[in-house]
Amino acid sequence: MxxxxxxxxxxxxxxxxxxxxxxxxxxxxxxxxxxxxxxxxxxxxxxxxxxxxxxxxxxxxxxxxxxxxxxxxxxxxxxxxxxxxxxxxxxxxxxxxxxxxxxxxxxxxxxxxxxxxxxxxxxxxxxxxxxxxxxxxxxxxxxxxxxxxxxxxxxxxxxxxxxxxxxxxxxxxxxxxxxxxxxxxxxxxxxxxxxxxxxxxxxxxxxxxxxxxxxxxxxxxxxxxxxxxxxxxxVDADRAAAMPFRLPVQWVNRPDLDFRGFAGTIAGGRVRVGDTVRIVPSGKTTTIARIVTLDGDRDAAVAGEAVTLVLADEVDCSRGDVIAAGEDAPEAANQFEATIVWLADTALVPGRGYWLKLGTRTVGATVQPPAHVVDINTQAHLSAKTLALNDIGVAEVYTDAPIVFAPYTDSHELGGFILIDRETHATVAAGMIHHALRRAQNVHWQSVDVTREAHARQKGQSPRLLWLTGISGSGKSTIANLVEKKLHALGRHSFLLDGDNVRHGLNKDLGFTDADRIENVRRVGEVAKLMTDAGLIVLTAFISPFRAERDMVRGMLPPGEFVEIFVDTPLADAEARDVKGLYAKARAGEIAHFTGISSPYEAPERPDIRIDTRSESAEAAAERIVEHVLGVWSFEL
The missing domain is CATH 3.40.50.300 (P-loop containing nucleotide triphosphate hydrolases)
Known part of the structure; x- marks a missing residue:
């Protein structure tokens, strides 16, 4: 043949x-x-x-x-x-x-x-x-x-x-x-x-x-x-060509000062030179000045074609934005209902931070406990607290920034996403957006005249979040208390959020399951962020056992404001102290989900400060933290 x-x-x-x-x-x-x-x-x-x-x-x-x-x-x-x-x-x-x-x-x-x-x-x-x-x-x-x-x-x-x-x-x-x-x-x-x-x-x-x-x-x-x-x-290309124009920006092409183009593959519709377009999510409008391809300039392009668009005006547009038809632009939101197919051997941890990639945009995201999972054979909706390998469920997804989207039934490119584990970078789930949550559209950020910079300037310092992490009994609270005393003596404005104290009020409704621990850290991170917005130096003393959640809090703050301090104490030493008797109860099976005994602790891999409690006293550690903070950052704005 x-x-x-x-x-x-x-x-x-x-x-x-x-x-x-x-x-x-x-x-x-x-x-x-x-x-x-x-x-x-x-x-x-x-x-x-x-x-x-x-x-x-x-x-x-x-x-x-x-x-x-x-x-x-x-x-x-x-x-x-x-x-x-x-x-x-x-x-x-x-x-x-x-x-x-x-x-x-x-x-x-x-x-x-x-x-x-x-x-x-x-x-x-x-x-x-x-x-x-x-x-x-x-x-x-x-x-x-x-x-x-x-x-x-x-x-x-x-x-x-x-x-x-x-x-x-x-x-x-x-x-x-x-x-x-x-x-x-x-x-x-x-x-x-x-x-x-x-x-x-x-x-x-x-x-x-x-x-x-x-x-x-x-x-x-x-x-x-x-x-x-x-x-x-x-083929779907025919259907995509009949949709409104959409181009997710993959790359801003700026080879020299005379050329600025926005490259990507057209996800839907058609575009011509002179068309009015809208940049989403900013909402700025302009017109198409040129359509550039590998074979030269074109007058028009359709769905599925890779092009570079040159805009008539210098508008703000970057990777992850969408250039869309001026009169029919897609939505942007940060809360969605979606169907999720779980692809990882490790089950979903509700509230844990993942990376969400949709089109050319990657943002931080959390998944709430599923509303239900689907039984493939009967189509019954079953209650579930998580998603295991091959489970198909419906859940709410929250992103840390608005993303441009369309329902998956309208556009696979703008409605389909993947979830990526922040630690391993493995794809753990595929998702399909149904719609934005109504509350996401009703809540808007309120501008204020007194900015976080103004608060910090008033206090004569730069805000920081000093995050002390370690197992129970490691000495976190003792060291954090000493650090705050020294900062107070130096005239710095600070506040200490202690793990036990917070559970008496803000987080008294949370237990000690992995999901509850994650929510505990998330709430504390949000409170700490508000306090740094007020110009304060915030100290926290929490076990915070998972790297992903500590990284989530780091991502809430501007670069450099989160300082991870690992209070490194061997389990045997912490258990020997056991002032509260918690380890003894955990060993006896009276306390479930106890870090170090029946629940894991993920030690920081590259902490900003590491304290070895076997060779350094609490007083010396506190001195070193203060010296590190005052020596690395200028507190005068």
Whole structure:
């Protein structure tokens, strides 16, 4: 077999052929379903039937097929796609494998997504950019749990073109009754999750029946074969072009003083030179002066194209902002309701700070306890306090700055986000925004005439937050009290927030679970921020066991104002002191979630000040803290 070359192609037609090929529409689709439904085999068959396999590839495929024991003259087409060694050994797909192929009518990118439940995160990755989902069902097994899971996820992610590929029909004797029963079962489930339409095709990936052409083995089937059907499906690019204009700014291009452009990929709509646009969230308006591309200036551009826009006026615009149609701009908010698919082995910790990335904007975010999680099989809404691996739930998300968004149903680019762990930088969740919370639109920042700089100037000092952290009994409160006494003696304006004292009032409703500890630190951080706004030097003495929350508080303040002080005391020494008897109670099981015993403490990796209580007295430590603060920062403004 040779590489596919159209008979009509001759030397003088090469340019015309390449130009026609370049302007074919592109369909991105995924194959998904349960384990061993034949996804990889079907994709291999599509590559084979579309004549995308070259002679050397075919020879290697035939040799591999013989080596793995494929019977008779059959070729194991799955070997074209299952590239990971672990997949070939186990006979399953783990990673998302992408393959490109083309026909005379269209280009395709197909993602072969894994079937095992523990690899749902990989399936989400493949589905995030797809126009169509081909959901495979083994004709011998019918609709399975993973069929339902993948169908729910593809619908949730916004894929509306669904093909139900009832595979391995050759193993059930091409029986129509079997096919009809499976389609009826799937229809009942599809109706329950809101899937209005789908195209059901009986086929065999191994033999090629109803893959590239209608099969005589199933004369009772009157619909299209799979490949012709994929050639006719409308792509999302057409829908995106009909939307209002949106360009998330990825990069401000400023090569010299004479040129300032805003680069990005158009997420929706069309733009022309002279169009009025609005910068969101600032709300400033201007017009398009130039549309610059790699091939030179253009008069217009559409969704999906990467361009650099030059604006007529010098307006404030930076990465993460959105350039939008002047009369139809998107919203900006900092509180949302969203559906979240949890992708990490470690469960969601409500209130913990994560990074949220939406389009070209990355901001700090927290997730509240979920309103519910969804049972994939029954669609029931179940109560939950967190989200575990592969859970799908609805929750409120708060960001530390307004972000430009659109409901996910309107725009995948401006409605879909990921959550990133601040410590490991791993993607832990994918989310889809429903709408902004009403309270986010009703609360506005009130400008005041007496600024934080004016408060600090009045006190003759620069505000700081001295954050002492360490395990119970480490000596945090003692050292913090000594530091405040010394600052007071020097005429500095300060205030001490102690962990125990705060729990008598502000945080008396909180316990000691991880979620409560996080909320405890968040509230203290907000209070401390208000106090630094008043020009004070604030001291806190809290266990604050998690790095993520200490970093969250650091992010609340201007750079340099947060000083992390690690009171480093060995557990044995702290337990030996045990003035309050807490360690003894924790050892006896009378206190749950006790740091160092039944709950972890994450020591600072790079504290601004480290105090080794084995070699330094509390008095000396306090002197060093004051000397460090007064020596590093000038308190005169």
């Amino acid at each position: 040779t590489a596919y070359t159209p008979d009509a192609l001759i030397a003088e037609d090469i340019d015309a052929y390449l130009d026609a090929h370049a302007h074919k529409s592109m369909l991105r689709f995924i194959t998904c379903g349960s384990v061993d439904d034949g996804k990889s085999t079907l994709i291999g068959r599509l590559l084979y039937d579309s004549k995308t396999i070259f002679e050397d590839q075919l020879a290697a495929l035939e040799a591999d097929s013989r080596r793995v024991g494929t019977q008779g003259e059959n070729i194991d087409f799955a070997l074209l796609v299952d590239g990971l060694a672990a997949e070939r050994e186990q006979g399953i797909t783990i990673d998302v494998a992408y393959r490109f192929f083309a026909t005379d009518r269209r280009k395709f990118i197909v993602a072969d997504t894994p079937g095992h439940e523990q690899y749902t995160r990989n399936m989400i990755t493949g589905a995030s950019t797809a126009d169509c989902a081909v959901i495979l069902i083994d004709a011998r097994k019918g609709v399975l749990t993973q069929t339902r899971r993948h169908s729910f996820l593809t619908h949730l992610i916004g894929i509306r073109q669904i093909v139900l590929a009832v595979n391995k029909m050759d193993l059930v004797g091409h029986d129509q009754a079997t096919f009809d029963r499976i389609v009826a079962d799937y229809r009942a489930f599809a109706d329950s999750i809101g899937v209005g339409e789908f195209t059901a095709i009986p086929l065999s990936g191994l033999s090629g029946a109803n893959v590239a052409a209608r099969s005589e083995e199933m004369p009772w089937y009157g619909g299209p074969a799979l490949l012709p059907h994929l050639e006719s499906i409308p």
